[in-house]
Amino acid sequence: MLYFFQQVLNGLHSGALYALLAFGYVLTNGILHRTNLAYGALFAFCGQTMILTAAFGYQMLWLTLLAAVALGVVAAFFYAALISHVLSRSVFEPLADRTPNAIVVTTLGILLLLSEASRIAADTHDLWLPPMLAQPIVFAQGATFRATLTLIQLIDCAVVVAAIALASWAFARSSFGRRWRAVSD
Known part of the structure; x- marks a missing residue:
């Protein structure tokens, strides 16, 4: 039990x-009022960015663990804002008048792109902090x-x-x- x-x-x-x-x-x-499949991928991408930046700060810059995590959080928020802005202006605004299926297919492509970018950036290694x-x-x-x-x-x-x-x-x-x-x- x-x-x-x-x-x-x-x-x-x-x-x-x-x-x-x-x-x-x-x-x-x-x-x-449209399904955005890229939302979760953006969440995961920024989480991966946080981990990579925190590991870099801790292992290469010799920051304290708290400072490395704070640096990672700032980088994750920066990438979230940057990617959201770029996607909004260059992808979603031109598709605003299109069918909902166009949005779904586009967000699926963005999901695949962000997932692969995370995998490549991590070099398929697991990174661990204390x-x-x-x-x-x-x-x-x-x-x-x-x-x-x-x-x-x-x-x-x-x-x-x-x-x-x-x-x-x-x-x-x-x-x-x-x-x-x-x-x-």
Whole structure:
């Protein structure tokens, strides 16, 4: 039974990351009314960029782990903004008057391009940084097994819940949210 509880805890952490991805997808789909398959690939590409930049900062620039991760996060946000802007201006605006199938096919091509770019950039190697905030927190314990999550997993879950709750509140109560709903409708 403890093993099952451990799998539920693992699922909560994975589910939190998928919930954040799904929330962004719903916002994108709600405003465009078109399926954008490249959204997840952009999310993964920027995550890979964060890992590559953090590993470079930690191993080559000899930054502290926290500074290397911060550098990786800044690089990921920069690439997300850059790629989103380029795709918006050069790909999606010219396709605005086309059929939804044209958008789906185009975003599938972008998905393949970003996936392959991530694979090539990583040179098909796994990159690992030292564990950060990896202290296990025990939720239940038996004679030979403990159901745990690490501190960073709990922080991830809390940040995701807070981000989604704050964004939901902002979309429900702010003038920006009102304008977003008007454009979506």
